[in-house]
Amino acid sequence: MKQLILDVRPDFTPSLANFVPGDNAPLIAALREQLSRRDGSLLYIWGPTGSGRSHLLLAAIAEIQGQRPSRLVSDGDDMASPGDQGLLCVDDLGAQSEASLAELFRILINARERQQSLIVAGSEPPASLVMRDDVSSRIAQGLIFEMRPLTDEQKIETLMQHADSRGMRFTREMVGYLLRRSRRDLPWLMAVLDALDEASLSLGRPITLPLLREILRAE
Template structure:
């Protein structure tokens, strides 16, 4: 049974159309527009852990058709590409070191000449970021949105609707346990429900709390550490 559970781990494909907007409709519209801009502009998104920052950034790179796009995480820094028309996407800017901040500053300065654009995300407003002042001030000059998290009631309603769409019978105890013990971002929570449904069918077991605990417990670190 354990091997079956291990083979049905939650996986999230980061797309713009599977991010539940809640009160973020204007943000998503601005993000879609930024994907097409080649004017040196920067869009800054900030929000608390679990608000969906990383999901939106990965989705933006996936949606950047017909142009070079680069996703860079603070904990795996790469020098931004200097390619005409590129989209540079930087996650967790608050965690970047001095070298990375220098790279970001140069990318911001050169973006207009290269007809590039940037999307940057962090955990606080630009003026409160613990980074170089010249970098934070450049970021603050762009369009800024706070990612507004869904309330637990909104998450619960969305999860129940998602379960019904799969033909699952899910009691409130399942959803409540997910909200208390799972990650906070909704796409991951929905992926857990998908994995729970698949495990239930594969094992010919009903959807129960013990089965849900097995799914969450056996999720790999690579699938649980990206909770922004």
């Protein structure tokens, strides 16, 4: 039984298709436009941890896979140019080292000539970034969007609709438990529901709170 649970544990790849925009529809439209630009332009996305910034950067890279060079800089990666006509995505700008920021400045200066574009994410608006002025001023010249996290009620309604679309009998009590005991980013929560449905079918067990607890322990 444990192996069956592990076989259907949540697993998903961030994409624009599985990102629920909520109040962020204008941001998603701007991001899609940015994916096709090769004019040295920059899109800056800011918002708190868990708002979906990293999801969008990973989704952006996946969206253009095979169409143009791309590079994602995150978690201490070295800053480097994506190449001519490339897209550079930089996550958690405020955590980048001085050396990385110096290289980012060079990339920004040459981006138009090399027909590149950038999508950068951080936890603060440009005016609040504590970093070298030449980088923050360049960031401030780009297109800026604040991420607007989904409210709990929006998450509950989305999850209930997702469960209903799969013919699942999923109660609001179970949704509340899921929100309290699991990661709170919506794609992950929806992946948990998918895993719960698969486990129910594989094990021949009804969808219940105990089964949900087993799924979450298998994360």
